[in-house]
Amino acid sequence: MRNSPLVSKALLGLALMAGRAAAQTAAEQQSSLAAEHFRQVRELYNQRAWASSQARAGFPWLEFAPSGWQGEAERTDGGLLTRHFKRLEPAQSPRSFWIELHVAQTSAKAQETLIGWLAGVSRPQALPSTSSWQLDVGDVGFVGPSGAGDKAIAWLGFVRGNIALRLVATDPTREPTLEIGGLAREFDQAIRSQRILADGEQAPTNQIELFSASKVDAIAGERIPLSLLFAPSMSAARHFDWTVGGTGQGYVEQDSSGRYVLHTTGPGKIELAVAVTGALGWTSTRSLEVLVSDD
Amino acid sequence: MVVKRVLMAAACLLAAAGPSRAQVPVRTPVAKPKLLCDQVTTVADPKLEGGGVALSVRAEPPTFVAGASLQILQGSSVVATPWSGDLPSGAATPIVWDGRDALGKWLDTGSYTMRVQAAGVVTVELPLHLVRLGIREMEFQDSLGSNNEFPMVYFRKSGTYQFYATPAIHEYLNVQEAGELADLDMNNGDPRSVVPVHTATDMPVMEGANYDDDRYNYPLAYVQGSAPRVEVTFGSSACSKAGVAISPGYPVPGHEIRLQAWVASQVVASSAPIQPGGTALLDLVPLPSHLSRSEVEIEWKWQTRSGESAPWSDILGSTKTTHRFYTLLGEPNFKANPNGTQYAGPWVEVCEYMTTWAQALGLFPADAATLTQTHVQGFFGQTSGIPAALEGVKYDAGPLGGDSGSNRYFSSSTWRINLSSWLNNHAGGPFVNCSDNMGATTTMLSMLGVDNVRPMRLGGMTLKAIWGIGAPAYTTNLWGSGSHGFSYHHIVTDDNAQTVSDTCMQLDEDGTPGATPGIPGWNHRRPWLGIGGYRDLSAYNTVSYSLETLPGLY
Numbered sequence: 001m002r003n004s005p006l007v008s009k010a011l012l013g014l015a016l017m018a019g020r021a022a023a024q025t026a027a028e029q030q031s032s033l034a035a036e037h038f039r040q041v042r043e044l045y046n047q048r049a050w051a052s053s054q055a056r057a058g059f060p061w062l063e064f065a066p067s068g069w070q071g072e073a074e075r076t077d078g079g080l081l082t083r084h085f086k087r088l089e090p091a092q093s094p095r096s097f098w099i100e101l102h103v104a105q106t107s108a109k110a111q112e113t114l115i116g117w118l119a120g121v122s123r124p125q126a127l128p129s130t131s132s133w134q135l136d137v138g139d140v141g142f143v144g145p146s147g148a149g150d151k152a153i154a155w156l157g158f159v160r161g162n163i164a165l166r167l168v169a170t171d172p173t174r175e176p177t178l179e180i181g182g183l184a185r186e187f188d189q190a191i192r193s194q195r196i197l198a199d200g201e202q203a204p205t206n207q208i209e210l211f212s213a214s215k216v217d218a219i220a221g222e223r224i225p226l227s228l229l230f231a232p233s234m235s236a237a238r239h240f241d242w243t244v245g246g247t248g249q250g251y252v253e254q255d256s257s258g259r260y261v262l263h264t265t266g267p268g269k270i271e272l273a274v275a276v277t278g279a280l281g282w283t284s285t286r287s288l289e290v291l292v293s294d295d
Numbered sequence: 296m297v298v299k300r301v302l303m304a305a306a307c308l309l310a311a312a313g314p315s316r317a318q319v320p321v322r323t324p325v326a327k328p329k330l331l332c333d334q335v336t337t338v339a340d341p342k343l344e345g346g347g348v349a350l351s352v353r354a355e356p357p358t359f360v361a362g363a364s365l366q367i368l369q370g371s372s373v374v375a376t377p378w379s380g381d382l383p384s385g386a387a388t389p390i391v392w393d394g395r396d397a398l399g400k401w402l403d404t405g406s407y408t409m410r411v412q413a414a415g416v417v418t419v420e421l422p423l424h425l426v427r428l429g430i431r432e433m434e435f436q437d438s439l440g441s442n443n444e445f446p447m448v449y450f451r452k453s454g455t456y457q458f459y460a461t462p463a464i465h466e467y468l469n470v471q472e473a474g475e476l477a478d479l480d481m482n483n484g485d486p487r488s489v490v491p492v493h494t495a496t497d498m499p500v501m502e503g504a505n506y507d508d509d510r511y512n513y514p515l516a517y518v519q520g521s522a523p524r525v526e527v528t529f530g531s532s533a534c535s536k537a538g539v540a541i542s543p544g545y546p547v548p549g550h551e552i553r554l555q556a557w558v559a560s561q562v563v564a565s566s567a568p569i570q571p572g573g574t575a576l577l578d579l580v581p582l583p584s585h586l587s588r589s590e591v592e593i594e595w596k597w598q599t600r601s602g603e604s605a606p607w608s609d610i611l612g613s614t615k616t617t618h619r620f621y622t623l624l625g626e627p628n629f630k631a632n633p634n635g636t637q638y639a640g641p642w643v644e645v646c647e648y649m650t651t652w653a654q655a656l657g658l659f660p661a662d663a664a665t666l667t668q669t670h671v672q673g674f675f676g677q678t679s680g681i682p683a684a685l686e687g688v689k690y691d692a693g694p695l696g697g698d699s700g701s702n703r704y705f706s707s708s709t710w711r712i713n714l715s716s717w718l719n720n721h722a723g724g725p726f727v728n729c730s731d732n733m734g735a736t737t738t739m740l741s742m743l744g745v746d747n748v749r750p751m752r753l754g755g756m757t758l759k760a761i762w763g764i765g766a767p768a769y770t771t772n773l774w775g776s777g778s779h780g781f782s783y784h785h786i787v788t789d790d791n792a793q794t795v796s797d798t799c800m801q802l803d804e805d806g807t808p809g810a811t812p813g814i815p816g817w818n819h820r821r822p823w824l825g826i827g828g829y830r831d832l833s834a835y836n837t838v839s840y841s842l843e844t845l846p847g848l849y
Binding site (some may be wrong): 032033036037041056072074075077078079080084095096098112113116117120121122123124125127144145146147148153154155168169170171173176210214220221242244245251253263265266267289294295 | 354447454455456457458459460462463464466505506508523631638650691692693694696697699701702703705706707708709711716722723724725726728729730732752753754755774775778780781782783784839841842843849
């Protein structure tokens with residue numbers, strides 16, 4: 001494809017985006033009916049009475065696994081970190097559960113994430129709280145009971161300080177006795193063991209000090225080495241999510257020396273973004289543009 | 296005698312230089328029989344499929360000639376003797392040579408002389424040009440004056456999710472890897488084989504942990520009824536007997552070469568004269584005028600002529616490549632991510648699903664209505680030819696083993712659907728709710744070119760009988776506790792709520808929609824209002840709604 005058929009749409013989209021904040025919030029997307037639904041959910045679950053503990057410095061999402069389990073990071077999206085878990089033994093165990101994690105700036109934002117999970121429930125009746133199931137996890141939490149077995153749990157969501165966590169049983173019909181409650185306790189304990197943020201301490205969300213391309217004009221087919229420098233405070237363990245946007249085309253891979261390289265595969269303006277999530281779950285993002293000419 | 300032989304050879308050469316495979320009369324001395332060389336190849340690429348050097352030799356007047364031979368000379372050196380034998384009286388002897396020497400090695404590209412000789416007849420010498428013809432890359436483009444071709448997207452990379460748009464600069468690539476010498480040949484001189492269509496729908500072609508960047512043949516997406524345009528780039532290097540890169544041996548002085556594309560035994564396009572490393576632009580035949588997946592085999596043939604006014608004649612052999620075309624309803628609609636991603640999502644897999652469903656349902660979607668019908672029936676499944684719902688999912692309700700209609704793939708906070716996880720064998724689990732279905736349906740229909748597809752949020756509902764996706768039957772007790780309603784519901788519209796579509800559940804069209812059992816009523820573009828409308832059949836209460844924006848996906 002020599003021409004870029006979506007140029008007009010893309011330009012329109014970029015123009016629209018230019019007038020917005022970079023990240024689209026749920027509030028911007030919500031219809032009036034959705035806003036009313038969220039209000040009802042807050043009332044249904046009595047959000048005003050929710051407890052709130054101190055904010056933590058993060059959660060070791062890339063490393064932590066409950067005893068006897070191993071995790072695999074899936075991806076990050078809009079601050080939601082996803083990781084799947086399977087048992088260490090037997091070796092070929094299927095994925096048993098996954099987590100959605102939001103390390104938020106404030107406990108209020110973490111609670112909004114929990115509200116979002118609750119607002120997604122179609123059943124009109126409120127879900128039981130974790131405390132009503134004798135599960136002491138989080139400042140506040142709720143349980144999605146599964147019909148797969150007595151006391152089986154399909155998912156459990158809770159907030160501890162500024163951290164919202166949802167554990168979801170991959171298939172409760174396959175593992176009706178999976179101890180989601182016990183697993184949640186282990187996660188909660190790990191959260192509680194994290195350092196409490198000092199008053200006025202800023203969350204480390206700007207840890208990319210340099211993001212540049214070796215050239216910003218290229219012919220389609222060229223490979224462009226990228227440079228990334230991180231703040232000294234950035235952990236060595238990192239998760240990268242690359243997004244190639246704009247009208248141009250390409251992809252990012254590491255070369256044999258471990259350096260990231262943008263492979264250009266189509267003409268247009270590439271808007272390349274990288275989201276790097278550190279070991280404690282804070283995401284830093286940077287972007288740059290490369291103009292790619294036809295080959 | 297020497298002069299006469301040269302004259303005869305020149306006459307044979309001149310005759311051969313016209314139509315390259317024309318009859319070549321040879322003047323012979325009065326006292327000796329003369330040889331006639333028919334169907335002589337002048338330009339050849341023996342490495343093409345069915346390629347080689349062909350000629351036909353006979354004596355005139357008809358005479359038995361013993362001990363004849365065909366020699367190939369490079370300068371004055373004999374480099375091959377591909378044939379020897381007797382020429383029978385009165386019949387031509389066809390000779391075909393595969394371009395290899397006595398050791399089975401391919402001869403290098405370049406100029407040669409073919410010598411036919413025998414005792415008692417005058418030796419005939421004819422020119423031969425061995426060339427190497429082939430295509431190293433193909434870039435499929437919009438039809439002239441249109442925007443109708445789009446890159447496709449894969450969504451997995453080994454154990455992770457990564458979007459990979461098929462390269463716009465060449466969807467077909469077949470060149471040397473690191474350490475290889477030539478784009479047209481392997482290091483041993485054998486021709487590089489054509490690349491088969493990549494048939495996986497989740498992951499692009501991988502080379503170890505990285506995307507393959509030298510050999511692939513990706514599927515293509517065009518608007519229905521389009522005539523694809525392809526820019527082919529010709530290979531520019533071959534491999535010699537000695538194991539070094541050499542020229543493809545053309546252009547040949549005094550000869551032009553062109554490419555032809557054949558589809559279903561019909562020539563559909565011819566190029567202008569070509570050069571190694573150059574390009575040619577060819578327009579192919581129109582694709583089906585409905586949503587489809589088709590495999591098109593293109594036979595690439597080359598022709599040569601000895602001058603602008605001379606007729607073209609075929610060079611023996613051809614190359615065949617097969618290409619997979621998906622046809623879409625129209626230009627795909629991708630929701631831009633914050634930094635403007637257009638080419639995102641498990642697009643190849645979605646196209647594959649949709650075209651497979653259309654085939655199973657016997658539908659030929661050429662408009663939004665039929666495409667939506669295909670989507671709804673295929674997605675929900677549990678119908679003739681499609682036994683299960685998309686990736687085997689089922690509605691998230693306690694009686695089915697789930698819980699309370701919770702979303703697992705759609706995020707209301709990011710307003711995106713994790714279609715990649717869903718299409719990866721429901722990696723997030725088999726249970727889905729209405730928002731998951733809405734997110735998948737809006738994005739899938741949009742990818743296929745349906746315009747204005749939007750989520751439609753419904754307020755609380757006191758339900759009548761429904762059949763949930765993946766459920767065995769209709770129910771009036773969805774949650775298993777006597778409760779049968781929704782706090783909200785998500786469906787889909789593409790005409791601002793005049794009609795609605797829903798892959799999450801079916802309504803009951805048996806005349807008593809509040810009771811089981813039920814008669815399935817597919818919700819594809821069902822009127823929202825009126826008797827038999829969605830609002831009428833789905834709920835006892837008056838359901839409110841509001842329209843929302845197309846979700847993103849990841």
